[in-house]
Amino acid sequence: MTVAGLVSALLVGLVVGALGRLVVPGRRTAPLWLTLVVGVVAALLGTILARLVGVAGAGFRLQDVLVQVGLAGVGVVLVAATAGRSDSA
Template identity: 40%
Template sequence: MSFLWAVIAGLVIGLLAKLLLPGRQPVPLWLTIVLGIIGGVAGNALAGALGVRDTGGIDWIRHLLQIGVAAVLIAVFSPVWGRRRV
């Protein structure tokens, strides 16, 4: 069941990251989910290193870090994927 939640979280994080980036990213949905999952895991690790992983209430900083890492990953892979498809 945790695998299903990881895929759902990766989808949400990846789509939010794509919304932050200007223009169109030629990254397919499956890669968006994979990069969202990686961004979520890396964002959790970064939040833990900064000491803001578990706070009272909603962990906004952790979620922003997850989305930010996913946005960077999508920004890096988008030109690579676009060149590959042409």
């Protein structure tokens, strides 16, 4: 993993983590730090997945960023939608 890949994953994860809170309707029970961390981890996993699939190249590539954004978005929305829920019936 190159430095550019790590930096892009970090930036994408932070941005998607912050924006992910805006997409989920209702009261936000997940703390901001949790959505940011999930965004960063998912974006890093997106970089690894992009390399395994073969869409990532040397340096900064659009395909790599799209995979990062996709995974980070899904991760943040899942955490923001489910954090703090108690299913006591």
